[in-house]
Amino acid sequence: MDPEYGRRYRQLYEQHWWWRAREAAIVDVLRSVSPPDGWPRILDIGCGDGLFFSRLAEFGSVVEGIEPSSDLVTDDRGGAISIRPFDSTFQPAAPYDLIVMLDVLEHLDRPAEALSHVVSLLSASGTVVITVPAFRSLWTSWDVMNQHVTRYTKSSFLSLAREVGFRVDRCEYFFHWTFPIRFAQRVLESIVPRQSAPLPNIPPRPVNALLYNLSRAERSLHLPFGTSLLVVGGRQRTT
Numbered sequence: 001m002d003p004e005y006g007r008r009y010r011q012l013y014e015q016h017w018w019w020r021a022r023e024a025a026i027v028d029v030l031r032s033v034s035p036p037d038g039w040p041r042i043l044d045i046g047c048g049d050g051l052f053f054s055r056l057a058e059f060g061s062v063v064e065g066i067e068p069s070s071d072l073v074t075d076d077r078g079g080a081i082s083i084r085p086f087d088s089t090f091q092p093a094a095p096y097d098l099i100v101m102l103d104v105l106e107h108l109d110r111p112a113e114a115l116s117h118v119v120s121l122l123s124a125s126g127t128v129v130i131t132v133p134a135f136r137s138l139w140t141s142w143d144v145m146n147q148h149v150t151r152y153t154k155s156s157f158l159s160l161a162r163e164v165g166f167r168v169d170r171c172e173y174f175f176h177w178t179f180p181i182r183f184a185q186r187v188l189e190s191i192v193p194r195q196s197a198p199l200p201n202i203p204p205r206p207v208n209a210l211l212y213n214l215s216r217a218e219r220s221l222h223l224p225f226g227t228s229l230l231v232v233g234g235r236q237r238t239t
Contacts, residue, residue: 005145005199006071012200013051017208018175021215025174025230026102026129027055028219033127033169033232034059039097043121045086046104048072053080060098066090088117095123101130103228106148116164119235127234128166132157134173134229138182140189141197152229161233168233173226176218182227 013019039060044052047065049072056063065081067073073083084090086104099118105111118128133143133151143151152160154171161168202208 006069008199009072010049010051012202013048015202015208016200017203017212017215018200021175021212022102022131022228023052023055024216025219026052026100026131027058029129029170029230029232030059030098039127041094041096041123042098043092043096043100045099045101045118046107047081049074050077050081052100052102053077056098056100064092064096086114086117088113090117090121092121095126096121097123097126099126099128101128103131103133105130106132106150106152107146109149111149112160112163115160115166119164119166122235124235127232130231130233132229132231134226135179138179138186138227140182140185141194142185145197145199154229157229157231161231165236166233167236168231170230170232172222172230173224173228174219174230175215175227176221176223176225177214178227179225 013023038058040062042056042060042063044050044056044063044065047053047067048069049067050065053063053065063080065077066086067081067083068085070083073081076083082090099122101118105114108114122128133148135153136151139148139151150156154173157171158168160166203211
């Protein structure tokens with residue numbers, strides 16, 4: 001992550017319409033799939049400074065995270081955040097009942113290995129919630145700045161899931177309304193290349209609120225496109 005972007009990430013997460021709308025969408029999904037008593041043990045992969053922990057705590061008694069970049073962690077929350085790479089050497093004492101991996105998989109050179117390890121850390125009836133950026137055709141300087149390796153479609157994610165034995169229960173695009181904007185940016189950059197994207201800024205309050213509400217309103221739609229992909233799944237069921 002760009003160092004300046006990393007320094008501003010908390011403010012963006014707490015105030016910017018995109019991060020606010022993404023969090024709200026994920027919480028909606030968690031509420032819709034949560035068992036009556038929640039998930040006892042929860043892991044947030046790529047948790048940064050644990051900014052999502054307070055919402056995850058609504059669904060379970062133990063919330064832990066793993067973050068490979070020490071620059072993003074200002075407080076390890078009493079050891080709840082493991083600052084280390086997410087790989088096969090990460091072996092917790094007990095499996096997790098909920099694992100969230102929010103806009104992480106697109107950064108990894110070996111996503112199959114990472115997703116396979118996610119499955120190995122999950123309890124038999126556990127749930128995984130993943131978000132990733134959607135459609136390689138939307139690749140822009142924003143992806144370069146964020147050090148993305150790829151973007152996903154439903155088809156490419158399902159292929160990855162089959163490869164590692166990850167069961168997909170739900171797979172849907174969101175942020176539909178931003179798709180034409182990002183596509184126009186892609187077309188413009190194909191004509192006038194840009195080496196780097198500008199860092200995001202928080203819009204004026206009325207605009208920020210409008211874009212947040214627009215993003216929330218579209219969640220009732222189920223369109224075959226969007227700039228993000230959301231996946232819910234778990235271990236393959238045995239018969």
